[in-house]
Amino acid sequence: MxxxxxxxxxxxxxxxxxxxxxxLHGISLDIRAGERVALVGESGSGKSVTARIVLGxxxxxxxxxxxxxxxxxxxDLNRLxxxxxxxxxxxxxxxxxxxxxxxxxxxxxIGTQFAEVLRRRDPGLSREAADExxxxxxxxxSIHDHARVLGAYPFQLSGGMxxxxxxxxxxxxxxxxxxxxxxxxxxDVTVQAKTLKLMHELVEQSGTAVFFISHNLGVVxxxxxxxxxxxxxxxxxxxxxxxxxxxxxxxxxxxLMAAVPRITGGGLPDLNDSETAFLEPMVVHEGGDA
Amino acid sequence: MTPLLxxxxxxxxxxxxxxxxxxxxxxxxxxxxGECLAVVGESGSGKTTLANMILGVFGQSSGxxxxxxxxxxxxxxxxxxxxxxxxxxxxxxxxNPKRSVGASIRLGLDVFGIGTRSDRWRLVEDALxxxxxxxxxxxxxxxxLSGGQCQRVAIAxxxxxxxxxxxxxxxxxxxxVLVQARVLRLLEDLRRDKGLSYVFITHDLSVVRNVADRxxxxxxxxxxxxxxxxxxxxxxxxxxxxxxxxxxxxISDDELKLRESLSxxxxx
Numbered sequence: 255m256x257x258x259x260x261x262x263x264x265x266x267x268x269x270x271x272x273x274x275x276x277x278l279h280g281i282s283l284d285i286r287a288g289e290r291v292a293l294v295g296e297s298g299s300g301k302s303v304t305a306r307i308v309l310g311x312x313x314x315x316x317x318x319x320x321x322x323x324x325x326x327x328x329x330d331l332n333r334l335x336x337x338x339x340x341x342x343x344x345x346x347x348x349x350x351x352x353x354x355x356x357x358x359x360x361x362x363x364i365g366t367q368f369a370e371v372l373r374r375r376d377p378g379l380s381r382e383a384a385d386e387x388x389x390x391x392x393x394x395x396s397i398h399d400h401a402r403v404l405g406a407y408p409f410q411l412s413g414g415m416x417x418x419x420x421x422x423x424x425x426x427x428x429x430x431x432x433x434x435x436x437x438x439x440x441x442d443v444t445v446q447a448k449t450l451k452l453m454h455e456l457v458e459q460s461g462t463a464v465f466f467i468s469h470n471l472g473v474v475x476x477x478x479x480x481x482x483x484x485x486x487x488x489x490x491x492x493x494x495x496x497x498x499x500x501x502x503x504x505x506x507x508x509x510l511m512a513a514v515p516r517i518t519g520g521g522l523p524d525l526n527d528s529e530t531a532f533l534e535p536m537v538v539h540e541g542g543d544a
Numbered sequence: 545m546t547p548l549l550x551x552x553x554x555x556x557x558x559x560x561x562x563x564x565x566x567x568x569x570x571x572x573x574x575x576x577x578g579e580c581l582a583v584v585g586e587s588g589s590g591k592t593t594l595a596n597m598i599l600g601v602f603g604q605s606s607g608x609x610x611x612x613x614x615x616x617x618x619x620x621x622x623x624x625x626x627x628x629x630x631x632x633x634x635x636x637x638x639x640n641p642k643r644s645v646g647a648s649i650r651l652g653l654d655v656f657g658i659g660t661r662s663d664r665w666r667l668v669e670d671a672l673x674x675x676x677x678x679x680x681x682x683x684x685x686x687x688x689l690s691g692g693q694c695q696r697v698a699i700a701x702x703x704x705x706x707x708x709x710x711x712x713x714x715x716x717x718x719x720x721v722l723v724q725a726r727v728l729r730l731l732e733d734l735r736r737d738k739g740l741s742y743v744f745i746t747h748d749l750s751v752v753r754n755v756a757d758r759x760x761x762x763x764x765x766x767x768x769x770x771x772x773x774x775x776x777x778x779x780x781x782x783x784x785x786x787x788x789x790x791x792x793x794x795i796s797d798d799e800l801k802l803r804e805s806l807s808x809x810x811x812x
Binding site for chain 1: 586587691720721722724725726728729732747748749750751753754755773774777787788789790791792793794795796798799802803
């Protein structure tokens with residue numbers, strides 16, 4: 255199977271007033287066509303910056319130093335000009351952010367924003383044609399009164415509705431890679447469950463690969479085919495989802511699993527406070543290596 | 545024994561006329577001494593309105609709130625205010641960024657007249673040590689602390705006021721799972737050692753399962769089910785409760801089995 259995305263030895267440093275801080279210490283991962291890969295870790299572990307590097311957004315910051323190989327469908331992303339990279343975003347690679355209501359522009363209607371997205375691939379598209387395409391896409395995310403939604407502003411819709419709009423937009427141009435940064439974290443648990451189920455169905459139909467970033471192990475278990483666990487800028491464990499959850503090999507992964515409260519009860523976990531074991535070398539499960 | 549807190553047919557309406565919103569409707573429940581009652585529900589279900597009425601931020605539109613068997617007036621006395629304390633969701637925004645954390649804790653002691661003036665810094669340090677932080681942290685601003693440490697400070701602030709009932713409004717939602725586990729453990733230990741009662745507001749049902757004695761499920765301002773934690777999770781009587789439990793993302797097969805046995809399906 256061909257790789258949609260390959261990251262090789264990615265390092266990231268930020269230059270600040272107090273010197274240089276290292277954020278990523280050489281992470282490597284790859285995503286095959288149609289595969290759902292999750293990157294799990296705590297806040298500050300380097301999940302979101304990885305996504306932003308893939309989109310080429312972080313490289314534009316003067317304080318960020320990015321090193322390492324980035325390959326999208328076999329093409330070396332580091333060799334692209336800014337304009338070429340810009341052309342990839344929203345067409346071949348798209349992204350869904352954590353809070354749907356603040357990732358949509360509050361001063362334009364959903365219809366206007368949808369047309370803008372569709373024109374990225376099809377610049378000459380008329381507004382009528384765009385509205386019609388948007389209508390069918392909204393149908394696919396089970397929004398049936400699409401005329402009302404297209405005429406509405408983001409703040410007039412609920413969080414769950416906005417999230418579905420964002421998903422429809424992200425998949426509108428048939429990207430080969432969708433980056434989802436904590437989708438659903440800002441939503442109620444029932445809405446989150448519905449949104450994830452919907453996203454699951456859609457990416458399955460369209461064969462889109464998903465790079466899924468989350469801190470919620472339960473969500474990852476239900477959504478991803480393969481999991482990478484990241485701790486302080488290093489991948490500590492990788493493998494197929496069932497292997498990781500049934501037999502976590504790394505001390506950090508085990509601590510994470512133990513810390514998750516279970517709905518079957520059993521009380522609160524006793525945590526071992528020693529974190530030195532978290533810096534042990536990476537554990538790779540069979541089938542986790544591409 | 546009289547319960548520590550009782551709500552009797554409490555309602556709250558915001559606004560008047562056709563645009564009035566019934567945020568809480570006819571809610572009655574008790575919290576006994578040393579109990580942890582979880583209040584669960586989705587956004588907009590009235591959880592925070594309920595907390596604000598118990599705290600006295602605003603009065604109820606009708607009904608009665610009793611503390612220790614006596615009616616709570618809308619205008620609270622100092623005694624009531626110190627006995628009922630709040631821990632909020634995001635500690636970085638609930639602590640004053642311009643004060644040292646010690647000064648934030650001390651403010652309560654000054655207002656409520658707890659201890660003598662010369663004694664209060666020692667009380668502040670004791671409170672910090674009780675939540676597992678070094679006493680000399682009192683000089684630091686909140687910005688110099690991690691999220692978990694800030695939440696410990698917020699808990700220390702509530703404890704220092706000699707509270708008997710603590711309203712925990714999503715106390716661990718903003719924290720990482722490892723930090724969450726430690727803060728939950730701390731809350732459990734403090735409840736046992738000090739005989740505190742908690743009203744634990746959250747939308748995270750897997751946390752509820754492991755910390756609460758009883759659970760009150762809210763939907764659109766109404767109390768739809770209130771029972772012992774085990775009963776809520778093993779034999780929920782209301783469809784909505786089933787749906788809530790059915791939507792919780794889980795990490796083990798045992799949990800999956802429990803969830804499927806309830807098989808509520810997702811709400812429309």
